[in-house]
Amino acid sequence: MTTVEDSHKTKAALTLPSPHDEEWHWSRLNALEILAGEEHGQFPLPNLSSFWSGLTNPKLLFIDGVYQPEASHPGPVKIGAVDAKSQNPLGQMANGASGWTLEIEEDCAEPIEILYLGSGGAYPLPSSVRLAKNVSATLVETYAGQGWGNRFSYFDLGENAQLQRLSRLSCEGGFTSLIEEGRLGENAHLLTDWIGNKGADSRIDQRFDLTASGAELMSGGAFLAREKQRHDVMIITRHIAEGCRSRQKLRALADDESTVSLAVRTEVAASAQKSDGEQSLKGLLLSRNATINMKPELEIYADDVKCAHGAAVGELDPQALFYLESRGIDPEEAKDLLIQSFVMEAFISTPDSLLYSTWLHDTEHWAGEKE
Numbered sequence: 001m002t003t004v005e006d007s008h009k010t011k012a013a014l015t016l017p018s019p020h021d022e023e024w025h026w027s028r029l030n031a032l033e034i035l036a037g038e039e040h041g042q043f044p045l046p047n048l049s050s051f052w053s054g055l056t057n058p059k060l061l062f063i064d065g066v067y068q069p070e071a072s073h074p075g076p077v078k079i080g081a082v083d084a085k086s087q088n089p090l091g092q093m094a095n096g097a098s099g100w101t102l103e104i105e106e107d108c109a110e111p112i113e114i115l116y117l118g119s120g121g122a123y124p125l126p127s128s129v130r131l132a133k134n135v136s137a138t139l140v141e142t143y144a145g146q147g148w149g150n151r152f153s154y155f156d157l158g159e160n161a162q163l164q165r166l167s168r169l170s171c172e173g174g175f176t177s178l179i180e181e182g183r184l185g186e187n188a189h190l191l192t193d194w195i196g197n198k199g200a201d202s203r204i205d206q207r208f209d210l211t212a213s214g215a216e217l218m219s220g221g222a223f224l225a226r227e228k229q230r231h232d233v234m235i236i237t238r239h240i241a242e243g244c245r246s247r248q249k250l251r252a253l254a255d256d257e258s259t260v261s262l263a264v265r266t267e268v269a270a271s272a273q274k275s276d277g278e279q280s281l282k283g284l285l286l287s288r289n290a291t292i293n294m295k296p297e298l299e300i301y302a303d304d305v306k307c308a309h310g311a312a313v314g315e316l317d318p319q320a321l322f323y324l325e326s327r328g329i330d331p332e333e334a335k336d337l338l339i340q341s342f343v344m345e346a347f348i349s350t351p352d353s354l355l356y357s358t359w360l361h362d363t364e365h366w367a368g369e370k371e
Contacts, residue, residue, distance in 0.1 A: 017089045026261035026293050027203060027232050031175055035122050035148035040064040042120030043146040043173075051142050051170070053354055057110035060100065064147070065116075065123025067100070075112065077102050082126040084154035084181075088205055091179035094124035094152040101128045104135050111138035111354050118147035118174060126152045131161035133185070140354065142168040144198075148175045155182030155190060159212075162189040164349045168362060171200035180206040187214035191349045194221035195359055196231050197366040207236045210244040210272075220249045220348030224366045225258030225290070235264045239272035239302075246276075251346040252283040252313075253339065253366075254290035261293040264309075270301040279309035284316065284342055340364060 014036050017024040045063065048071070052059060058075025061068040067079045082099045086092055102112070116125070131137060135158065143149050149171070157163060169176050184190055196202055208217050223231035237246045252260035266277045283292035296309040316338055324334035343363045349355050 015089065023234055023263070026259075026263070028201075028230055029203075031201065032122075032148055035174055038121040038147070040119050040121040040147070045117050045119055046144050046172075048115070048117075051115050051144055053111075053113060053140075053358070055110060055354070058112045060112075060114045062114070062116045062125065064119055064121065065097075065125045065149075076104055076108065077112065082128045082154070084126065084128050086152045086154075086179055086181060088152070088179045088181070088207075090150055090177045090203070090205070091152040091181070093150055094126040094179075097124045097126055099126035099128075101130075102139075103130045104137050105132045107135055108137040111140055113140045114142070116141070116143045116149055116151075118143075118145035118149055118171065120147045120174075122148035122150065124150045124152070126154070128154045128156070129163065130156040131158055131163055133158040134160045136162040137164075138355065139163065139165045140168070140358065141165070142170055143176045144170045144172075146171065146173045148177070150177045152179045153181075155180070155184075157182070157184050157188035157190060159185040160187045161185060163191070164355065165190075165192045166349070166355045166358060167192065167194045168358065169194065169196035169200065169202050170198045170362070173199050175201045175203075177203045178205070180204075182208060184208065184210060184212060184215035184217065186212040188212070189216045189218070191218045192220070193347055193349050193355065193359060194223070195362050196223045196225070197362040199226070199229060201230045203232045205234050209238045209240055210246065211240045213241045213243045215241065216245040218247045218348050220346045222251045222253070222343040222346045222363065223260050223262075224253045224343070225260050226255045227258060228256070229258045231260045233262045237266045237277070239266070239268040239275040239277065242272060243274040244272060244276070247278050247348065249280045249346050249348050250282075251343055252281075252292045252294075253286060253343065254283065254292050255286040257287070257289045259291040259293070263295040265297040265299065266307065266309075268298075268300040268302050268305055268307065273302050273304045275302060275305040275307065277305070277307040281311040282342070282345070283313035284339070285313060286316070
């Protein structure tokens with residue numbers, strides 16, 4: 001571990017994971033030392049309206065980790081301390097901080113939107129989501145602006161509950177770290193889609209133990225990088241109970257001198273018969289100077305399972321480009337269409353108008369720099 005004293009403020013020492021640790025091997029966290037010592041307010045905030053949907057659903061706004069009640073309509077979400085604690089090195093920095101809690105006892109028909117804006121510096125922010133038995137909900141979280149947003153999220157889903165989530169990593173600069181842990185009840189479903197389409201570096205760390213039979217953990221993500229940007233993903237899923245299902249469908253696009261690293265490990269205990277696990281990792285290099293790292297792992301101790309993994313990295317198919325151009329499509333537009341098609345493979349949630357349209361908009365913006 002590396003310990004750095006904050007020279008700008010009187011704070012506890014910043015303790016960061018070391019790249020010598022296997023799970024942090026591809027991470028480059030040096031920028032966090034600088035961001036943790038910077039003041040808020042160094043950058044102007046982006047326009048709020050560009051991130052909200054036009055629905056009259058619950059919406060929450062946080063600026064530099066501070067809840068903004070005058071600009072929010074919280075609905076069932078409560079603001080305050082979060083009881084859940086993380087053991088993750090970055091997640092521990094959010095332990096004890098003020099955050100938000102969502103407890104739903106009946107179906108929530110409208111999606112809940114939460115917007116996190118940063119003006120520079122760093123903010124830790126924990127959250128807890130609890131869904132009662134047979135309850136379903138949809139959550140959209142967007143990270144925008146500048147600075148280091150360090151989020152710890154704990155999920156507690158009751159029997160037959162279902163939560164669909166979309167996390168948009170849309171910060172122009174700085175760093176976004178998402179630490180996700182929790183408990184899934186019997187036959188509960190957690191479906192998560194991430195999309196990184198702006199300039200900030202990121203680290204996603206998702207770890208779940210599937211201890212109730214029939215639980216499903218589905219994770220999809222598209223991580224789009226340019227210039228010297230870095231995206232780093234670590235997903236660890238442990239099948240403990242019988243009949244659990246997990247999917248990780250991740251796509252990486254790297255241009256210029258950027259780096260995207262995807263590491264996924266699925267462990268199936270001897271008690272987890274009838275498990276179903278699949279890992280699909282694909283990367284698209286748009287520059288010979290870019291880097292994509294992939295590490296799919298399966299560790300299986302049960303003998304009655306259905307598990308598979310695959311990883312592939314390549315470039316845009318010249319024959320597909322030629323075909324589109326021969327049909328009168330502009331070369332740049334043809335390239336954008338192939339990129340969008342590749343990214344859309346990673347969308348894993350049940351089709352939903354807001355989630356799908358938001359994902360599509362972010363993909364188009366990155367591919368063609370459309371507003």
